[in-house]
Amino acid sequence: MNLQLEQGNLQRHAIILEVVPEDLEYSDPALVDAVGRDTTDALSKDGFAIEPVYTGQRGGFLVDVFVPFLTAAWTNKDIILADASALVTLTTPVFTLIRHLYEAHENRVGKEAFQRATIKITVEISGASISIEAPDLETADGATKLAQRFQTQHPTVASQVTSQSKVKVKGSVPKRPARKRRNK
16 A cells, blocks of 8 residues: 555544543543553554644543554455444444553553543444443454444444544543552
């Protein structure tokens, strides 16, 4: 694939990644930024291209995540998917992004704190959204299950999904739990 074709594909297949504090009043901007940076670093290693989006506001992390390999998958979706929905083609990179987001949050706050207050994920496709829970990420066919859940909750939108559908993943980071103090 030549560079010009790759750049054209990058422009067409963006997923918006937004990492924000769960509660603006009690936010932890350093944690939000760290989770966002760790997630985009992991995505970059997986071949995704990242481009920051300037909003002019403070207190969040917003980037476009470009999925260059989605074009090949979309072109061959009939072969790849056979009897499955085209939605799976779109949710596969979304699922990878979500897994990295969860892992980045868990690495930053620790396993115990992560289990008490996990990051909340919302996936929006063409204006319709669903929430993702940590157990949804533990299966090997998570992208398929994500597509099935989306299709069940939003059948009309799911039937109209194309490679041009607008996709947004939003992670709401809870405040880092206070550390336990040692008794002297």
